Amino acid sequence: MKANSASWFAGLVALLLTSGSAIGSPTQPIVVLDPGHGGSNPGTKGAGLHEKQLTLVIANLVATKLRAANITVELTRSDDRTLTLRQRVAIADRRPADLFVSIHANASPTRTQRGYETFVLTARGVDIDGRALRSDTTTPRPGVDPEIALVLDDVERGASQWEAADLASRMQRSLRDRRGKEGDRGVRQDAHHVLLGATMPAVLVEVGFLDHPVEGKELADPAVQQQLANAIAEAITEQLAD
Numbered sequence: 001m002k003a004n005s006a007s008w009f010a011g012l013v014a015l016l017l018t019s020g021s022a023i024g025s026p027t028q029p030i031v032v033l034d035p036g037h038g039g040s041n042p043g044t045k046g047a048g049l050h051e052k053q054l055t056l057v058i059a060n061l062v063a064t065k066l067r068a069a070n071i072t073v074e075l076t077r078s079d080d081r082t083l084t085l086r087q088r089v090a091i092a093d094r095r096p097a098d099l100f101v102s103i104h105a106n107a108s109p110t111r112t113q114r115g116y117e118t119f120v121l122t123a124r125g126v127d128i129d130g131r132a133l134r135s136d137t138t139t140p141r142p143g144v145d146p147e148i149a150l151v152l153d154d155v156e157r158g159a160s161q162w163e164a165a166d167l168a169s170r171m172q173r174s175l176r177d178r179r180g181k182e183g184d185r186g187v188r189q190d191a192h193h194v195l196l197g198a199t200m201p202a203v204l205v206e207v208g209f210l211d212h213p214v215e216g217k218e219l220a221d222p223a224v225q226q227q228l229a230n231a232i233a234e235a236i237t238e239q240l241a242d
């Protein structure tokens with residue numbers, strides 16, 4: 001960015017901070033839940049269960065809890081279908097959603113690991129170079145100059161990262177309350193968990209290791225599935241209330 005545009009940029013940031021609703025956030029919050037895998041992509045397996053089945057069950061339970069709290073929920077899939085990452089993100093961007101939560105279960109090569117962890121999903125471009133990598137992925141904004149739209153995206157992505165980190169900590173905290181602190185693998189962020197194109201805060205929660213001989217059986221238990229759903233729903237509700 002050119003030096004003489006710095007004050008213009010600061011003005012824009014101030015405008016954004018004072019008129020968040022002008023960007024188009026609806027009064028009722030919208031959460032997109034993404035049951036991991038599906039269709040020809042079953043994910044990991046254990047305890048007679050495929051990851052794609054477990055994630056759909058938990059996502060539906062979370063959706064029920066959130067809807068009861070007057071939160072609008074959209075699922076990226078409500079049946080056993082194959083979806084690309086890009087399709088999942090497109091669903092989230094269409095609304096646009098306030099939060100995006102992808103639900104997964106884990107596996108380890110020796111089947112000895114257990115516990116839960118939450119990834120902050122990185123919008124590619126935040127930590128690399130502002131715009132270069134995603135000039136083709138910018139969401140069109142009606143009535144907004146394309147150049148300004150790019151800057152708006154950058155500002156939103158920066159804020160989204162903080163909110164996502166916040167949501168990830170809440171997720172771990174509420175899972176810890178229900179699943180015990182020894183299973184807490186923490187909040188993580190890495191280069192592989194990229195959510196290309198999405199501007200809302202996004203996290204990916206790994207609820208446990210499906211291939212672990214003990215934890216896998218627990219994950220197959222409907223009571224534990226409800227417990228996990230309660231934890232995820234609580235973290236989301238608290239985040240939206242903040």
Ligand SMILES: [Zn+2]
Pocket residue numbers: 036037043044051104105
């Ligand atoms: Zn997965």
